[in-house]
Amino acid sequence: MADTIFLVGAAGFIGCNFVKKLAVPHNDINFVIIDKLTYAGHMFNIEEELEHDHIGFEKADIVDSTVVSQLFEKYQPDAIINFAAESHVDRSIENPNVFLETNVMGTMNLLNNALKLHKKNKFTRFLQVSTDEVYGELTHDEEPFSEQTPIKPNSPYSASKASADHLVHAYHHTYGLDTVITRCSNNYGPYQNPEKLIPVMIDKATKNEKLPVYGKGENVRDWIYVDDHNHGIWNAFERGNTGSIYNFGGNSEYKNIDLVKKILELLGKDEDLISFVTDRLGHDFRYAINFEKAATELGWTPKVEFNQGMIQTIDWYLGNKDWIEKVQKKWES
Ligand SMILES: NC(=O)c1ccc[n+]([C@@H]2O[C@H](COP(=O)([O-])OP(=O)(O)OC[C@H]3O[C@@H](n4cnc5c(N)ncnc54)[C@H](O)[C@@H]3O)[C@@H](O)[C@H]2O)c1
Incomplete structure (x- = not known):
């Protein structure tokens, strides 16, 4: 088992949930969160967890190779779980450059430093958190993506994530x-x-504002509760085969329009709030995941049923309006 693990990008959505549910209870390991705190990463997501002695934090941009080298010198980590990325497809369509910088060059800086430690037999594992979007899109009746599905990314975001995956494989x-x-x-x-x-959608529905749905809302996504994803990451980190890829999915395929209607139903709001808007450029039609390999090799399956996960999520947002306000205030400043 590793002594020191870098959790890169863990002030963001998935990473901070990982810190809360998996890093906090593992107090036999030193975790160091490394994050640039972009518009998507927030100190207030991890502040409470930093009170634990085994969880530390360094504000750093992984694109800066000097800073990354200094952090590796200082901590000599045994392992890395890399959550850091520019992650929003719409932003990647507006400005692809920062996606290439963080997602590709940032990952390469981490790999280069991990390699230096590996050569001294001081490094155990580099886990890259990637996305099903690297596989491209499916039609209605195509089989879900497996780990054998050829990579065919369509957006600047997914192209940058696929590039990073190729680099990780190459190393x-x-x-x-x-x-x-x-x-x-x-x-x-x-x-x-x-x-x-x-x-x-939750935010707008609670404010009785129009809910913008791309195209006719026919695009299909598979949804997974964040804790299920993080347990998959931890299982793959602990006992995944070296050099392997593992797919994780939630067994919950929904058309966007049905998802939005579900949110309105759970909030007791009227479907009149739905407003169809111009579709996203190059919008992938459908994603679906075959996670048999993770089930067989890691004993992992998603545990949170979609309806239950949505109720928990809506409850959290309704109970944490101050969190949304803090994020939005940060974006305005
Ligand atoms: N959200 C999803 O549905 C989803 C699904 C599959 C995979 N992923 C992948 O999971 C990872 C985490 O996604 P998320 O939704 O939590 O993203 P997020 O945007 O909420 O968080 C990203 C984090 O990375 C940090 N970061 C960005 N650029 C950085 C840089 N140059 N240096 C250091 N830190 C930087 C941000 O500050 C933030 O804390 C990403 O790699 C994403 O591609 C996300």
Whole structure:
């Protein structure tokens, strides 16, 4: 078991949930959160957890190779779980450059430093948190993505994530670095930034504002509760085979329009609030995940049933309006 694990990008949505549910109870390991605190990463997501002696924090941009090297010198981590990324597809369509910088060059800086430690036999595992979007899109009746599905990313976001995955694979194949890649479908749950589909819809519905739905809302996504994803990451980190890829999915495929109607129903709001808007450029039609490999090799399956997860998520947002306000205030400043 590793002594010191870097949790890179863990002030964001998925990473902060990982810190709360998995890093806090593992007090035999030193976790160091490394995060640039972009518009998507917040100190207030992890402040309470930093009170634990075994959880530390460094504000750093992984694109800066000097800073990354200094952090590796200082802590000599045994392992890395890399959550850090520019993660919003719409933003990647507006400004792809920062996606390439963080998602590709940032990952490469982490890999280069991990490799230096690996050469001294001081590094155990590099886990790259990736996405099902690297596989491209499916039609209605195509089989779900498996780990064998060829990579065919369509957006600047997914192209940058796929590039990072290729680099991670290359460092395993070429240098023998111990790597694992996880590819997960769409996450939902507490602390997701209010620019992503589910928090946007909850926020607008509670304010009786129009809910913008791309196209006719026919696009299909598979939804997974964030804790299920994080348990998959931890299982893959602990016992995944070196060089492997593991898919995680929630067994919950929904058309966007049905998802939005579900949110309105749970909030007791009228469907008249739905407003169809111009579709996203190059919008992938459908994602669906075959996670048989994770089930067989890791004993992992998603545990949170969709309806239950949505109720928990809505309850969290209704009970944490101050969190949304803090995020939105940060974005305005
Ligand atoms: N959200 C999803 O549905 C989903 C699904 C599958 C995979 N993923 C992947 O999971 C990871 C986490 O996603 P998320 O939804 O939590 O994203 P997020 O945008 O909420 O968080 C990203 C975090 O990375 C940090 N970061 C960004 N650029 C950085 C840089 N240059 N240096 C250091 N830190 C930086 C941000 O400050 C933030 O804390 C990403 O790699 C994403 O591609 C997300």
